[in-house]
Amino acid sequence: MSQAPRKQEADHTKDCDETIPVAESLASSGQVQEALDKLLTLEKLTRNSADLASTTRVLIAIISILHQHKQYDLLNTHITLLSKKHGQLRQATQKMVDEAMTYLDNLDGKPKLDLIETLRDVTEGKIYLEVPRARVTRMLATIREKEGDLAKANELMQDLQVETFGSMERREKVDFILEQMRLLKALEDWDKLGIVAKRINVKWLTEKEHEDLKLRYYSLMILWGLNAGKYLDVCKFYRQVYETPSIQDDEAKWSAVLRNIVYFVILAPYDNEQSDLLARVFKDEKLVKVTESYDLMKCFTAPELMRWPGIEGLYGASLRQTKVFGPTGVAGVAGDIEEDSKHSQGDKRYEVLHDRIIEHNIRTLSKYYTRMTITRLSQLLDLTPAKTEAFLSSLVSSKTVYAKIDRPAGIVSFQAPKSGDEVLNEWSSDVGKLMGLIEKSTHLIQKEYAVHAALKAQHGLKS
Incomplete structure (x- = not known):
């Protein structure tokens, strides 16, 4: 097929006007082959003359006659034959393929599959036919999926690099x-x-x-x-859904989405990004209307201890009714995650929630205490000493908190050792404060001396 545009040498519009009706009449009387012979002769003439409009008319007439008379084998043969003719015009081939694709809606079974395969063969490797090829391939993938061959349907679709298609x-x-x-x-x-x-x-x-x-x-x-298990990403995805206008216009939808946002932001591991997102979600004015989620999130934003038995008693029953935290097979609630029983991880996420509460409590305690016995820490966390050590180790490894365990003494230290520069800066700051206090005290003493001298002078004058 020629790559460069060809100049039209002759206009065969009149020939088409005369020949196509005759061919259609012959086909209607059962002489399909005779009709094809006439049209193929005309096709050669129009193609060699580079008459795009006439060539397009002839190609469409040929496949239209074959389709109307249900000559499906001949239809597939001639689509392939005409597309491979020497000097065939690209635009004419495109129009022929577009016309052939309209026939697919009215076909079923083997004729449809054969035509799809023919169009895939004709369009293969041709950039100017990449869009039709993608469309027929998708049709074929749909058929394979309905037949139960998901792997084949997926293979067909993955072969399409549609992101590179400039014409789509x-x-x-x-x-x-x-x-x-x-x-x-x-x-x-x-x-x-x-x-x-x-x-x-x-x-x-x-x-x-x-x-x-x-x-x-x-x-x-x-x-x-x-x-x-990327809970922070899931939270971000739900935030994008939440910001969609159609969701914002429906209170039932946005409240369900907001509830899921809360669940997954508190399930996400603690870091600066999670902490920032937690604060931003908590500031959402609509969250107050989702009472239970608001109250649960308030526990995570306040620098206070959360006792797991108390949290479980307050929120456990309702949380376990959702697919996010519920056991396998739970029906879920309106607007719940789309997770089937086969892939249910509700029990796992419920355990993760418990872990996040423990981690929150450890961070809170590290702010208020410099040292604490392991026994007391375990009591506050409602854990055994062994599990307490495991959680501490995890948080220390992630550099969320600083902690050092003195096992013989049974004491946990939350006070990080200071570097030489930090000690020097602290000493310098303390000395500066001390000198400031001395200067202020000296000033006050001098002031008292002055006041006393003034009073003494007044008494001397009176006497």
């Missing part, structure tokens, strides 16, 4: 990538799903007209985050 609209690209992600989710290929998700520009999803795609994207990413 961005919305359609994102829709294709979301379909790829959905199939990967069905196959539980979470690592690949995370990679494919990076092909989508999340900033583009923030536009109001793309809300449906945004919600589909984040529903998949939430499942990815749940599987990976």
